[in-house]
Amino acid sequence: MMASTGSATELAVTTTPIPGMLVLTLPMPGDNRGWFKENWQREKMLKLGLPDFGPVQNNMSFNTAKGATRGLHAEPWDKYVSLATGRIMGAWVDLREGDSFGAKLSIEMGPETAVFVPRGVANGYQALEDGTAYTYLVNDHWSPEARSQYTYLNLADETAAIAWPIPLDQAEISDADKKHPRLADVTPMKPARTVVIGAKGQLGQSLMELLSEASGLTREELDVTDREAVQAFNWNGVGTIINAAAYTAVDVAETDEGRKDCWAANVHAVQNLVEVARERRIRLVHVSSDYVFDGTEQEHDEDEAFSPLGVYGQTKAAGDALVATLPRHYVVRTSWVIGGGKNFVGIMADLANKGVKPTVVADQYGRLTFTQDLAAGIVHLLQTDAEPGTYNLTNTGEVQSWADIAKQVFVRCGKSADDVTPVSTQEYAAGKKISPRPTHSGLKLDKIIAAGFTPAPASQRLDELLG
Incomplete structure (x- = not known):
């Protein structure tokens, strides 16, 4: 599934083909000086269906150049992802044990969009502009032991068939991400x-x-x-x-x-x-x-x-x-x-x-x-x-x-x-x-x-x- 987002005057939360994953459209009023947005507003977002997932850590990631690509990583916590600047193509594949295993979603995102990603759903991102900055909230603290609980999927998996705007042979990808398994070889993440x-x-x-x-x-x-x-x-x-x-x-x-x-x-x-x-x-x-x-x-x-x-x-x-x-x-x-x-x-x-x-x-x-x-x-x-x-x-x-x-x-x-x-x-x-x-x-x-x-x-x- 490929979706695009645009400007909005009201906060909105929509469901996706991946159970529990949500897409948020964030109002961004602005003037000649720039724009403002409520990137995370617990009370309003809970009323619209976002889980009260209790974030405990806020991380940021910066991509210097267009084409930087990472993923697909399924993490053992819930995650709320948005952008401070730039644009990306985000892709997610459900790697949880169960009927939804393999369900996928792709969205082009800018600062006007955020996503809630449940535990066990793999994340992948490709920067579409230079100087792209991500910010994300997670509801558990990162640790080397937590990293050992990750589940991975190859960015080029033929079953997920993600249509990356910049071909992967032209993208900047880490050696580790290139070695992740295809979907047929993935061991699904078990429930908590x-x-x-x-x-x-x-x-x-x-x-x-x-x-x-x-x-x-x-x-x-x-x-x-x-x-x-x-x-x-x-x-x-x-x-x-x-x-x-x-x-x-x-x-x-x-x-x-x-x-x-x-x-x-x-x-x-x-x-x-x-x-x-x-x-x-x-x-x-x-x-x-x-x-x-x-x-x-x-x-x-x-x-x-x-x-x-x-x-x-x-x-x-x-x-x-x-x-x-x-x-x-x-x-x-x-x-x-x-x-x-x-x-x-x-x-x-x-x-x-x-x-x-x-x-x-x-x-x-x-x-x-x-x-x-x-x-x-x-x-x-x-x-x-x-x-x-x-x-x-x-x-x-x-x-x-x-x-x-x-x-x-x-x-x-x-x-x-x-x-x-x-x-x-x-x-x-x-x-x-x-x-x-x-x-x-x-x-x-x-x-x-x-x-x-x-x-x-x-x-x-x-x-x-x-x-």
Whole structure:
């Protein structure tokens, strides 16, 4: 595709055949003294569809003579390119892994035009006038290690067939650029990596099953409570962090030692991840809890104010508040999680099979959340690039008490529902030191459903688990 640009009186942003790449037309009012332009105006450009890509470095490049040509370089960051003086022919080829691999665009540019180039789209430029000066913003700092992540395409590739105004045999090209591979030999640039913190936990395991190319980290591999370790970790090429790790021993959290551990894992660790995510423009997904509420409302929506009752809930609320300060974040609030390893359903099934008749709390109400659905909902938010913010995510179905669920487990195990004796929280807690629990833990699911993800009914997952 070849396009040309002209003068304009209003800022405009247009899409291109390369997904995510944008062309901007910049007004340039002037008089006998010269011209002026708003080369980068975040507020106006965001309103017209430019991503809030968060530039951290501004570079300039100067070509002395007409014919200087460079490229094609696909870089591991987003890039906003414009000219201060002169004219060029710009060419871009999508080298990202996926259906758009090989898509191309060519534009003649002067100071009146700018382009937004997403990570993994190769850039090539040819100066059409002497004394051409480029300026570009990038959202990561250049480093030798970052340079090793580049992907390249030969300027003369026959498949892309870029119509350079000045034939390449008459252009000034570096020896390195002459040696780049043809499109058939290019290894596509993979998407920015996803890192799952707490990969061996219940949710972490479900996430790793769905995100086969994600990097999973255990506490032994990265202790996120250690700020120095988090800062020193190699975050190059990471686009998303999913924090599936947490301190969840709600009763132990009420002890002196447990309180410290709970704050370390649920607040200080989150603060460390938020700091890295902010510095490097990484999207952060954080898993929250119904315990941030006191449970007086029958069901809780995403906008309800925090009102935690115990230490665990207080730390989760503090972690949520930290994550919400990031522009690119998802707080995924859930309750009553069931996954691999020790969990309520497994314990009840084991008791049923052993002939034990338990007493179970009947005045706490909520919905189960199976980790396969929790993980699938998180992946859905990431893949659809849903609006940042907080999303409630549990399985669907009726709000029930723990005793109701225990009875269902017993019946599915071939036992009588009457084998489960309902008791009050006060009766259950007699003689024990436990954390206060919210009475009502049901979470409204309208927002996640409106975002295109409807979790399976909890009863269906119980059938599958106990089938």
